[in-house]
Amino acid sequence: MKANWIASFIGMTAFAACALTTPALAVANPQPVELIGDVKVEKVVVENGKETRSWIKPQVVVPGDRLTFSTQYRNTSTDKVDNFVVTNPIPAGVMLAPDGAATFDVSVDGGKTWGKLGALQVADGKGGQRAALHSDVTHVRWTLPVLNPGTTGTLTYNAIVR
Amino acid sequence: MKQGHITILRLTSAVTAGFTFAIVPQAAQAAGVLAGTLIENTASATYSSGTASGSVSSNTVTVKVDELLDVAVAGLTTTPVTAGSTSVVLEYSITNTGNGGEAFNVTVDPAVAGNGFDAVVQTIAYDSNGNGTYDAGVDTVITNGGATSSLAADASLKVFVIVTLPAGATDGQSSQVRLTADAVTGTGTPGTVFTGQGEGGGDAVVGASGASDNATDQMIASLxxxxxxxxxxxxxxxxxxxxxxxxxxxxxxxxxxxxxxxxxxxxxxxxxxxxxxxxxxxxxxxxxxxxxxxxxxxxxxxxxxxxxxxxxxxxxxxxxxxxxxxxx
The missing domain is CATH 2.60.40.1170 (Mu homology domain, subdomain B)
Structure with missing residues (x-):
């Protein structure tokens, strides 16, 4: 019991320290892991017939634009974290882009069941089932078995403004 | 007693219905998220640490959708309208393929290259009562170059152009009449931004259509x-x-x-x-x-x-x- 108290205290300290350096994390909870979300929009500039793609902070977004949503994670504690599962509902107004959609688990039923996109089915509206499309995806999910202290990384998915 | 004439071949209701059907899938495809919509993304994670488990959420990133200016115009006359001594009604549809409410300036040009004659434009009106048929004195008349009412995203509006044959048109000659619709906010190369002029106070951005489209209807002099x-x-x-x-x-x-x-x-x-x-x-x-x-x-x-x-x-x-x- 006493050991647990100490562990919590250390966790809190660690978090407080991290909160100072990463103001994006506003809520002061004693979490051993932090998540920082970001979004970029793809801009294609065609000059002299050559396409240049760049990813910029979105200022103007219209239907058909491609967005990349990223979530940076970091184990800010001194302990190992297990079964780290990051879930991201696809926001209303965008759909998952087809590229890269096969690299993580997705759900097409609001997060109830999960699998690779190619293995999922949805109702076809005519009483039957059809293969799920990227536009049917409601959630994406990444599973990391172990996060060692200090481990950091970024999870991204591409989306298209509907 | 030198010359007699004929009346118009009116579009039958069956033909009109066929067109309505043809437009619907296009409109459905063009459905875009409405201007002003906020796209908000938040990730959350669950984990275990030793015997304890916990969850954490990311900050929420928000992107506001701006207005896309896009339009599609179609001529609704598959077979050329035959025109005699009386005026004929040419029908067009304007579809707002953008994602915000937008009015469109309508320009009718009867002088199309290759015409046997250039029709005389009498009246331009849009189907303000929405019944799909031109009602003289009821449908709103606009000047050439004038604007329609605001069209909601994905909404279509029928425009009627009432024309007559010019003096000198001879039997069997054909002619095209072009209708162009330009977004009132502005047109330009795709990607052109009209700062602060989008619906909901955001920007308006010209879409793939250049915010302008046109189509022709054909008529044949039948004298x-x-x-x-x-x-x-x-x-x-x-x-x-x-x-x-x-x-x-x-x-x-x-x-x-x-x-x-x-x-x-x-x-x-x-x-x-x-x-x-x-x-x-x-x-x-x-x-x-x-x-x-x-x-x-x-x-x-x-x-x-x-x-x-x-x-x-x-x-x-x-x-x-x-x-x-x-x-x-």
Whole structure:
């Protein structure tokens, strides 16, 4: 019991320290892991017939634009974290882009069941089932078995403004 | 009595319905998230640490959707509209394929390269009561270059252009009339930004259509010309053909209607020449006798002259009127 108290205290300290350096994390909870979300929009500039793609902070977004949503994670504690599962509902107004959609688990039923996109089915509206499309995806999910202290990384998915 | 004309081939309701059907899937495909919509993304994670488990959420990133200016115009006339002496209605549809409410400036250009004639634009109106048919005096009339009402995203509006044939158009000539719709906010190369002019106070961005589109409807002049030929044959009381008193003159009036159109309200009239007397009940149309009285049949005849009402006569038709007079 006493050991647990100490562990919590250390966790809190660690978090407080991290909160100072990463103001994006506003809520002061004693979490051993932090998540920082970001979004970029793809801009294609065609000059002299050559396409240049760049990813910029979105200022103007219209239907058909491609967005990349990223979530940076970091184990800010001194302990190992297990079964780290990051879930991201696809926001209303965008759909998952087809590229890269096969690299993580997705759900097409609001997060109830999960699998690779190619293995999922949805109702076809005519009483039957059809293969799920990227536009049917409601959630994406990444599973990391172990996060060692200090481990950091970024999870991204591409989306298209509907 | 030199020229007769025809009326318009109206788009039947079946044709109109066919078009409505054709437009719907396109509109559905164009469905875009509405201008002003906030796209908010938040990730969350669950984990275990030792024996404890926990969850954490990321910050929420928000992107606001700006207005995309896009438009699609379609001519709703698959078969060219035939135009005669009266005005014809050309129908077009304007679909707001953008994602915000937008009005469109409508420009009608009857001078399209390759035209046999350039139609005279009388009226431009949009289907303000939404019944799909032009209602003179009801549908809102706009000037050439004027704006429609605001169209919601993905909404379509029918525009009617009322045209007539110009003087000098000849039977069988064809012509195209182009209708162009430009977003009122602005047009330009795709990606052009109109800062602060989007719906909901955001920006407006020109989409793939350049915020402008156009389409043509085709019309064909369908006119009829009427030629009238008069001839006379004489039978005298002595079995000869001398124009002597008592001889009977049979006048033959042949009306030939040519062209792809039809002559409307066509009358064949003639007077009884001085010094002759109309022979009672001698009036004939295409060999069939007509009564002299003004009654159900087409002819009226008397001392002053004859009048045969042929009504509407299609091009390629010949009508023959005969009557007899006796030389006094």
């Amino acid at each position: 009829a010309t009427v030629a009238l030929a008069k001839s006379a044959s004489i039978v005298d009381p002595f079995g000869g053909s001398q124009p002597v008193p008592g001889a009977v003159i049979t006048y033959t009036l042949v009306a030939t209607v040519s062209g792809t159109g039809q002559a409307e309200g066509l009358h064949v009239t003639d007077i009884i020449p001085a010094g002759t007397t109309y022979q009672v009940s001698s009036l004939k149309l295409d060999g069939a006798s007509l009564t002299d009285a003004a009654d159900a049949d087409a002819g009226v005849a008397g001392a002053s002259g004859i009048d045969v009402d042929l009504g509407t006569v299609a091009g390629g038709t010949t009508k023959t009127v005969k009557f007899d007079v006796k030389i006094n």
